[in-house]
Amino acid sequence: MKTSDIFSYAVSAIRLRKLRAGLTTLGVVIGIAAIVALLSITQGLQTSISRQLQTGFATNTLIVSTGRGSFIGSPGAVTADSDFKLLANYTQLIDGIPGVSMSAAVVQKQGRINSSKGEELMLTMVGVDFAKYTSIYGSTFLADHGEIPLDPDNEAIVIGKLVADPSDNRTSLFAVGDAVDVIWTNTSTLPFRDKNYAGHITAVLKEIGGFGIGPSDFSIYIPILRAQTFFGTDECNTIIVQLDSDDGALIDSVTDAIEEAFSGEVSVTSSTAILSTISSIFATVELFLAGIAAISLLVAGIGIMNIMIVSLMERTREIGILKALGMKSRTVLLIFLSEALIIGLMGAVIGLASGWVLANIVTIAFRGGGFSPGGQGSQVATNVGGMSITPVLTPMVILGALAFGVLVSTVFALYPAWRASKLKPVEALRYE
Amino acid sequence: MTVELSRPIVETMKLKKTYLLGKVPVDALQGVNLKVEKGDFLAILGPSGSGKSTLLNMIGALDKPTEGRVFIEGVDLSTLNDNALADLRREIGFVFQFFNLIPRLTARGNVELTMAIPGLGKDERRRCAEELLETVGLKERVNHKPAELSGGERQRVTIARALANNPKFLLMDEPTGNIDSKTANEIVELVKRLNEEKGVTIIVVTHDQQIASRTKRTVQMLDGLIIEEQVN
Numbered sequence: 237m238k239t240s241d242i243f244s245y246a247v248s249a250i251r252l253r254k255l256r257a258g259l260t261t262l263g264v265v266i267g268i269a270a271i272v273a274l275l276s277i278t279q280g281l282q283t284s285i286s287r288q289l290q291t292g293f294a295t296n297t298l299i300v301s302t303g304r305g306s307f308i309g310s311p312g313a314v315t316a317d318s319d320f321k322l323l324a325n326y327t328q329l330i331d332g333i334p335g336v337s338m339s340a341a342v343v344q345k346q347g348r349i350n351s352s353k354g355e356e357l358m359l360t361m362v363g364v365d366f367a368k369y370t371s372i373y374g375s376t377f378l379a380d381h382g383e384i385p386l387d388p389d390n391e392a393i394v395i396g397k398l399v400a401d402p403s404d405n406r407t408s409l410f411a412v413g414d415a416v417d418v419i420w421t422n423t424s425t426l427p428f429r430d431k432n433y434a435g436h437i438t439a440v441l442k443e444i445g446g447f448g449i450g451p452s453d454f455s456i457y458i459p460i461l462r463a464q465t466f467f468g469t470d471e472c473n474t475i476i477v478q479l480d481s482d483d484g485a486l487i488d489s490v491t492d493a494i495e496e497a498f499s500g501e502v503s504v505t506s507s508t509a510i511l512s513t514i515s516s517i518f519a520t521v522e523l524f525l526a527g528i529a530a531i532s533l534l535v536a537g538i539g540i541m542n543i544m545i546v547s548l549m550e551r552t553r554e555i556g557i558l559k560a561l562g563m564k565s566r567t568v569l570l571i572f573l574s575e576a577l578i579i580g581l582m583g584a585v586i587g588l589a590s591g592w593v594l595a596n597i598v599t600i601a602f603r604g605g606g607f608s609p610g611g612q613g614s615q616v617a618t619n620v621g622g623m624s625i626t627p628v629l630t631p632m633v634i635l636g637a638l639a640f641g642v643l644v645s646t647v648f649a650l651y652p653a654w655r656a657s658k659l660k661p662v663e664a665l666r667y668e
Numbered sequence: 669m670t671v672e673l674s675r676p677i678v679e680t681m682k683l684k685k686t687y688l689l690g691k692v693p694v695d696a697l698q699g700v701n702l703k704v705e706k707g708d709f710l711a712i713l714g715p716s717g718s719g720k721s722t723l724l725n726m727i728g729a730l731d732k733p734t735e736g737r738v739f740i741e742g743v744d745l746s747t748l749n750d751n752a753l754a755d756l757r758r759e760i761g762f763v764f765q766f767f768n769l770i771p772r773l774t775a776r777g778n779v780e781l782t783m784a785i786p787g788l789g790k791d792e793r794r795r796c797a798e799e800l801l802e803t804v805g806l807k808e809r810v811n812h813k814p815a816e817l818s819g820g821e822r823q824r825v826t827i828a829r830a831l832a833n834n835p836k837f838l839l840m841d842e843p844t845g846n847i848d849s850k851t852a853n854e855i856v857e858l859v860k861r862l863n864e865e866k867g868v869t870i871i872v873v874t875h876d877q878q879i880a881s882r883t884k885r886t887v888q889m890l891d892g893l894i895i896e897e898q899v900n
Contacts, residue, residue, distance in 0.1 A: 241784040252772045557768045560730060562758030562833075563785050564751055661757075662731040665768065 237567045246574035253547075257579060260536075260543045264583025265590060267533030268641050272591025274525040276627040277598060282518045284625050286511070294372055294450065296482040299505045300330070300339075300475040300494055320501040324464060324472040333493045335479055335486050340368035341472035343463040349399075349456060350417040355409055359399055360455040361420065363463020363472075366394070372478045373450040377457075382412035382439035393418070393435040394457040397443040412437050418458070420466065433466060482508065533640065536583070537648035540576055544652035548572070555656055556664025565657040572653030573646055580645025584638045591637070595627035675742045677837055677869055678704040678727050683736035685722050685892075696722040698892035699736065704837070704871060709863040711880040712873045714889035720873045721841055723889070727871065728760050728839045729753045741836065758786050761830030765842035767822045769814040775801060775825045776810040782832040800828040804858060820851030827858065837869035838862075844876050856882060 250257045302322045324341035331339055343363035350356050367386040370377050377384065381400075385392050393416065400408045410416065419432040435458065444453050451457070464470055477494070479486055491504045548555075555568055685697040696719045704710055712720045725731040726738050729745055738745045740756060748756065762768075769778045779797035788796075801810050804824040814822055823843060830838050840859070844852035856879050862868045863884075872879060880886050881900065888896035 237785050238787050241787075245781070245784075248772055553768070554770060557770065558785075559754065560728070560757060560762050560768070561782050561785055561829075562754050562756075562760075564754040566751075567785070660731075662725050665730070665764070 237563065242567065242570050243574055243578075246571050246578060249547075249551075249571075250575055250578060256543060260539055261579050261583045261586070263536030263539040264533070264580055264641050264645060265587040267529065267536040267644075268584050268587025268637050269591035269594055270532050271526060271529035271640070272588055272629070272633060272637050273594040273598065273627075274529050275522065275633050276592065276595040276629045277625065278518065278522045278525060279628040279630060279633070280595075280599065280625045282515070282522075283628050285518075286515065294375075294478070295507050295511075296479045297372060297507050298477040298479065298487065298491060298494070299507075300477060300502050301473065301505070302502060320498075321471050322473070322475065322502065323470050324460065324475075325470065326498075327475055329497055330475060330477055330494060333490060333497065335490045335493075337478045337480050338368055338371065339475050339477040340365050340372060341460060342474045342476060343460060343467060343469070343471070344473045345420055345463075345467055347418065347420040349410075350419065351410055352415055357399060357402060357409070359396075360452070361418065361463070362455050362457050363460045363467070364457055365460050366392075366457070368478075369451075369457070369476075372476055376441075376444045377451045378442045379439040380442040382437070384439045388438070388459045390459060390462045391433070391435045392438045392459060394439045394441060395437055396441050396451065396453040396455050398453040399456055400440045408440075410437055410440075412440060418456075418466070422468070431466065433462075477504075484508070530640075533644050537644040540579060540645050541648040541652060544572060544576060544649050545655075547575075548652045548656050551656075552659060552664050552667040555659050556661050556667065559659070559661040560665060568659075569653045569657035572656050573649055576645045576649030576653070577642060580642045581638070583645070584641025587641060588634060588637050592627070592629055595629075599625045599627055676703045676739075677706045677708075677741055678702070678871070679739040679742075680723070680726065681737045681739075683723070683726060683738065684734050685719075685726065685731070686734045695892055697726070697733070697736075700889075700892070700894055702887065702894065704869065706869055707863075707867050709860070709870045709884040710872070711883040711886040712871065712889060713875070713880055713886055716875075718889040719892040720889050722892075724839050724841055724871070724873050728762060729756050758833050759836045761827075761833075761835035761838040763823070763826045763830050763838060763840040763843045765845040767814065767819075767826050767846075769822060769825060769829075771814050774811050774813050775806060775817065775821075775828075778814070778825055779829045779832050782829050786833060796832065797828070800831055801825070803831070804828045818851070819847040820855065823847055823851075823855055824858070827855070827862075831862070831868070835868075837871060840870065840872040840874075842874055842876075843872060844874070844879060849878075852876065853878070 300322070302320060324343065327339040327341050330336055341364075345361050346358070347361040348356050348358050366384055366388050370384060370386065379394070380397065384394055395410055400410045402409055414437045416435055416437060417432055418435050419430055422429050422431055441451060441453070444451055458466075477490070479490055487506045487508065491506060494504050495502065558568060559565075680700050680702045683697050683700040683702075684695070687694045687696055698719075700719070700723055702723070712723065714720050722731070726733050727740075729738075729740070729748075732746070740760075743756075745753065745756070770781065773781060776794070776797045779800055780793045783793045783796060798807075798810060801807060801824075804827050806821060806824050806828065809817060809821060812821075814825070817825065823846075827838075827843075838859075843859070844855055847855065859870060859872070860882055863870050870883075872883065874880060884900055886898050886900065887894050888898075
């Protein structure tokens with residue numbers, strides 16, 4: 237029997253039971269749509285995060301912090317049995333290592349600032365060398381308003397975009413030229429005491445968005461020397477090291493040299509290592525989500541099998557007739573597989589389209605709703621809100637979804653189709 | 669060469685078939701020897717349970733005997749595999765008591781399907797199907813589905829279908845069993861004409877004396893054996 241005739245026969249069988257075929261197709265549609273939506277959203281998220289990381293992440297940098305193996309050098313993670321302190325002036329030592337173009341100490345504390353109108357904001361205070369920081373994070377440590385002084389006076393303050401405008405609605409709370417009261421509570425000695433000094437805002441940064449290791453929208457930046465006297469310490473949280481290039485071998489050799497220089501008391505993290513860790517996390521998340529979606533497709537497959545078995549019972553006599561007319565077992569098998577194939581293909585195509593629509597609806601809702609920074613929104617939410625996600629549909633996902641839909645439906649139809657093909661003509665004809 | 673020519677179109681030798689009805693073995697055929705020559709018009713008569721339908725299924729390669737041999741044009745069916753048997757069935761025209769048409773296909777669709785199985789082209793199929801339906805007197809009903817046709821009309825479609833692939837012979841199982849006597853008469857006329865004018869070999873299983881009396885030859889079966897042969 238010609239392939240075209242097999243297909244048109246299969247179509248005539250499907251058309252006879254439209255509702256049933258429709259519901260079976262719906263199962264496939266839901267499975268494929270779930271996979272496509274989840275994958276295109278995660279891929280969109282990944283793309284948007286990597287884009288942000290690459291801009292805010294200067295790939296030719298290393299981050300030196302105390303403690304070992306800490307991810308993204310969490311401040312104060314000193315190993316229990318060590319009294320090693322990372323001092324700001326260790327930058328001189330690091331600068332001497334071949335391949336290092338410069339290094340900058342970063343002092344970081346939680347504090348608050350008060351505007352002259354009496355509004356108070358909790359935030360992260362970061363003490364940095366403005367000149368070095370500008371050079372390292374050239375793409376994110378950029379002024380939107382005002383100017384970042386390269387040789388700042390002690391009271392100069394640079395604020396992040398969301399410090400200036402915490403509600404993200406263009407009503408600025410702090411602006412260039414404002415005098416602010418910088419407050420930090422010293423909790424290292426009892427009783428706790430507030431320290432404060434009066435600063436003035438010289439620049440507001442451009443919006444950075446997302447996560448990153450470098451500058452953030454919700455921090456204020458003060459000159460490192462001011463920070464050291466204010467916090468009363470010559471320790472720093474991290475030292476950012478800028479290398480001559482982002483060559484992998486150079487990153488490795490400098491990493492080793494720094495670790496050696498500090499006898500293994502520091503941990504050195506490269507930006508590229510963090511990037512690859514993040515993308516491997518994403519790969520895991522993606523796999524996990526795809527796995528969940530695949531379960532729904534499995535259910536759809538069982539649905540197809542079920543329907544094919546019912547159809548097999550109903551059409552036993554028909555199969556008997558076909559065999560009496562001289563149809564080969566293989567052709568009967570192909571007819572049944574074609575029916576499943578048509579259902580699977582239809583389901584996959586419709587599922588692909590609806591998954592894509594779903595992904596777009598979800599990301600639009602995501603952008604406009606839940607995660608947008610509200611007036612008193614938390615910092616994390618605000619940070620995430622700064623990022624827009626556009627679902628990404630790769631050719632891999634398109635082909636994969638189509639192939640998977642077709643594969644699942646035909647694989648689950650194999651057994652019923654095989655049973656249909658094995659029916660004995662006499663018995664099938666006698667079947668009531 | 670003469671041997672070739674005299675070879676019967678259907679021949680059975682000591683054909684036995686035992687069924688299991690639940691757990692009870694039933695001997696449906698107990699050694700049937702039958703020869704059918706080309707151009708013959710044979711009626712197989714007998715009460716129900718005498719094994720005539722079983723015999724028909726064996727000749728039609730729909731079922732396999734427990735013992736004995738079936739030869740179609742000298743070919744021993746027991747030597748054929750499933751695919752070869754399927755190919756053979758294409759050259760046998762079946763007419764069933766319960767019509768066994770595909771309900772979702774039209775009269776023409778049913779006839780066409782038979783020709784689609786060996787892979788005949790669309791246009792050719794259509795032309796042949798319409799010709800055959802005209803032969804059985806259904807020219808006006810080609811686009812009707814089985815449910816829209818009377819019993820007699822359905823049986824005519826079945827006959828048209830059976831003739832579709834220029835079969836070596838027609839096997840009819842109670843062809844008039846489900847239609848009224850007037851229509852049955854017309855069907856018998858049609859079948860007789862096919863045999864006389866077109867030389868189609870026909871084997872028909874029936875209760876119907878009216879049919880039997882108009883065939884060339886009848887055999888009488890009882891308890892799985894042929895007990896009487898008669899040339900009309």
